[in-house]
Amino acid sequence: MTQALELYDMTIIGGGPAGLYAAFYSGMRDLKTKLIEAKEELGGRLLIYPEKMIWDVGGVTPIRCEHLIRQMIQQAHTFDPTFVLGQQISGLERLEDGTMLLTAVTGEQHRTRTVVLALGHGVLKMAKLDIEGAERYEVTNLHYTVQELESFHGKRVLISGGGDSAVDWANALEPIAASVTVVHRRERFGGHEKNVKRMKESSVDVRTPYVLDRLHGNVSGDAIEAVSIARVNAEGLIMEETEQLVIDAVIVNHGLRGDFGSIVDWGMDMGQWDINVNEKLATNLPGIFVAGDTANYPSKVNLIAGAFTDAVLAVNSAKLYLEPAAAKVAYVSSHNAKFKEKNKALGMAEEDA
Structure with a gap:
């Protein structure tokens, strides 16, 4: 053979x-x-x-x-x-x-x-969001990559992650989204310094050290309408009560x-x-x-x-x-x-x- x-x-x-x-x-x-x-x-x-x-x-x-x-x-x-x-x-x-x-x-x-x-x-493979029931929203407004920037035009976007892509997406979406919030579990971002500086000096709401704690679905249960974020300590443990944010889209970049x-x-x-x-x-x-x-x-x-x-x-x-x-x-x-x-x-x- x-x-x-x-x-x-x-x-x-x-x-x-x-x-x-x-x-x-x-x-x-x-x-x-x-x-x-x-x-x-x-x-x-x-x-x-x-x-x-x-x-x-x-x-x-x-x-x-x-x-x-x-x-x-x-x-x-x-x-x-x-x-x-x-x-x-x-x-x-x-x-x-x-x-x-x-x-x-x-x-x-x-x-x-x-x-x-x-x-x-x-x-x-993209690292998935480790929150129970998250997969149900993957067909609506939970994203692991950004295919078309314009699809987020005028929306309230939350990005979870601190690597190059999370920072790049925040900078790219800032001028076209209604608002952009970034939550990252560490104070330091893994993206290029110049891009991180640009993000922090823009209107992007940067929350560190914070984690995405819960997803709140709409009445029909097919899309996320709000999220809960929580401040964490160096060990990643939640330090205080969560804060709820109303959003239109969640983008997760937790690595590959x-x-x-x-x-x-x-x-x-x-x-x-x-x-x-x-x-x-x-x-x-x-x-x-x-x-x-x-x-x-x-x-x-x-x-x-x-x-x-x-x-x-x-x-x-x-x-x-x-x-x-x-x-x-x-x-x-x-x-x-x-x-x-x-x-x-x-x-x-x-x-x-």
């Missing part, structure tokens, strides 16, 4: 920024590549925040997540790699010929010579919970949320490399730009693993023959326009 499977030089597991850029750059290294994503769409963690603005990608002016995802996917298709969606890889078997057999949870198999793990923090699945059993040197690699982005298992949030090494840069660099290093290492005499890096695109015909096509398109 394994002989009938098409053999790839590289299989990338994960379709976020690191995986997508690895798919592009592997084409510059003449590697036959397949990318496998557990979800039914590409984009990774960025899919959770489609309207969030991204400012820190080099050479790219502020851009919405959804637009950046679209551009990364388009770039990833440049050299026609194979894309497989909706398969979560769980099994790894080394075959007698030195290749590897990857098996999905659903049973599909893939044969490859190298692997690049671009898993982010695994299959991500990731799951690597059975990949944790492959025998790699792992941390709680990542995989330890060397300066070549190589794991302790031959032929397996890591890129993006999954990779842990001393000089790690936790930015999208850092994920792109990880992808380049991992792909270059995989190329040298397969062909030790190969060039250490690909020629830059301005001098790379692989782009000659593509540049011609672009020139013709500009003339036609």
Whole structure:
């Protein structure tokens, strides 16, 4: 059966920024590549925040997540790699010929010579609100992400959380919502300092250290019409009586919970949320490399730009693993023959326009 499977030089597991850029750059290294994503769409963690603005990608002016995802996917298709969606890889078997057999949870198999793990923090799920009966409001006005800012126009919004996304949403909603209240169980916010300062200097009502204690439904019981918040001490215990606030929408941002699945059993040197690699982005298992949030090494840069660099290093290492005499890096695109015909096509398109 394994002989009938098409053999790839590289299989990338994960379709976020690191995986997508690895798919592009592997084409510059003449590697036959397949990318496998557990979800039914590409984009990774960025899919959770489609309207969030991204400012820190080099050479790219502020851009919405959804637009950046679209551009990364388009770039990833440049050299026609194979894309497989909706398969979560769980099994790894080394075959007698030195290749590897990857098996999905659903049973599909893939044969490859190298692997690049671009898993982010695994299959991500939003941490749900730990209040009894909260799930009944998820179809109305309890939200775990912001898909469309305008849907909150003129509404009284309460945000529970203190990370980057909670702060970003508060700043984005402040000019369009009737009111925005943020409750966070700690005095210190986890968001970028500049954004936290902007939030605190705006009309956003910031309550710390407070927690969301109760949800009060309307008469029909299908939507939240008020919430109770409570002040807490350093141990998270309620210190005083709760205060009730009338609201139109609740947004919860209590973080993400990731799951690597059975990949944790492959025998790699792992941390709680990542995989330890060397300066070549190589794991302790031959032929397996890591890129993006999954990779842990001393000089790690936790930015999208850092994920792109990880992808380049991992792909270059995989190329040298397969062909030790190969060039250490690909020629830059301005001098790379692989782009000659593509540049011609672009020139013709500009003339036609």
